[in-house]
Amino acid sequence: MTTAISGLALTLPAERLHADDLGKVIVGGAILCALTGCIKQSRQTGSQRRMTPPRGNPTVRADQQALNYFGYDAGGADGVTGKRTRSAISRYQGYMGYPVTGQLDTYQRQTLVGAYNWAQSGGNATYPGIQGQELLRAYASHSRGGNYCQETGRCMGGGYPAPNNYGGPPGYPGGNGLPPQTGYGATGTMPAPAYPQPMPPLNAAPLPTQVMTTGGALAGFELPDSSGNRSITDHCQTVKMVSSANGGPVRSPASIVNPTQALDEQFCSASTYAVSSTERMLSGAQVTDEQLTQNCGQVVDFMAAETDALGTRPAADLLATAQQKIRQAAPDGNTQVLVQTGEVCLGYGYRTDEADVVLAASMLLVGAGARPYAELLGHHLRDGLGVQADAERARKWYETAFSSLDDGAAPVFLPSQSAQRVEIMRAALAGGAPAPVLTGASSAGAAPAPSALPSFNIGN
Structure with a gap:
């Protein structure tokens, strides 16, 4: 182990490695093999050396499945975000009119995966002739109580599904106004997209100014610890x-x-x-x-x-x-x-x-x-x-x-x-005990990355 690490270290420059040198080190894995003993293992098993199985994030895997379904090629659904997945996300964001960042925020993910679950359960059957990416827009209309066929006139045969506020054909929400695939019904995992609340009447009393935090418990609610x-x-x-x-x-x-x-x-x-x-x-x-x-x-x-x-x-x-x-x-x-x-x-x-x-x-x-x-x-x-x-x-x-x-x-x-x-x-x-943490608030529930944080210069 000592010989392997020392030998490799002597070949490396004193300054930070260049990208091509780093690639060789990471791809070869020699330094890590020396650390974890896989050099010894390879001597014992030859070409049959055990490789660590790929690790994948289930949320990213669901994103990739949904992206592929709607025609945005994200590659294999391995649960790992690479350039191909980010490119697929960017194309999805552009089609839906979202900011193109290559990273899904919570609302964008809810729409994407919610549309996938909805289509997989047959909800898209009520929109004859609507396929592929356009189903995303149909679902967005459907989830807010709209009727894509009536709004666009694009459904084949002129048949319009019944309004989806209270019941309707299979795949439409029930009385709670949420698709069953969103996690509020019988199946599925993703919550329905959240929409802004109506504005208060002009003569209503002004709302108090409040500083929001990621902490602070809600009285009467005890959420599961994840x-x-x-x-x-x-x-x-x-x-x-x-x-x-x-x-x-x-x-x-x-x-x-x-x-x-x-x-x-x-x-x-x-x-x-x-x-x-x-x-x-x-x-x-x-x-x-x-x-x-x-x-x-x-x-x-x-x-x-x-x-x-x-x-x-x-x-x-x-x-x-x-x-x-x-x-x-x-x-x-x-x-x-x-x-x-x-x-x-x-x-x-x-x-x-x-x-x-x-x-x-x-x-x-x-x-x-x-x-x-x-x-x-x-x-x-x-x-x-x-x-x-x-x-x-x-x-x-x-x-x-x-x-x-x-x-x-x-x-x-x-x-x-x-x-x-x-x-x-x-x-x-030093400011005392942090504010009470709402399980799932200062500790939100499951994957995507920040974009409005303090700016920085990577060159620094």
């Missing part, structure tokens, strides 16, 4: 929408109204930056998502003992253990390849919404000496994303990151805004 399998991207989508409703994210400690929201905004800006960094690092490298999945899966295995103990062992103990593991893997002290690998897998984990990959990559980076990444372990422990929520343990990881920056460590997220970010996080952590 903390063990929550989506990071849906969580950040909720954070983004709340920030927008509040007039923008927190820009200074003095403007903090709710500590939970302030910390969530910094978490989501960091995860977005990590994704962008990974995309830049891999630009031009011929690395497929399947190869990244396999190699980052090896990082998960390598750091499993430490990430599994995040909720039970002190941060200082885990930090020492991770450092010892890295020293054993790279006895010459050259951890550059490990840091590079951790950075790639970190952004990939956030892009594919896999918390286990993110936690393992963060732990690898911290153990390799890049302590500012400990901020992410604090965020995940505080929000309970991929690990049981524990505010006190989270605070220790935050302190590890802040102390390293105070000692002169290079910022790893939004470098030009690093001092401002740390001030906001420190103030939020």
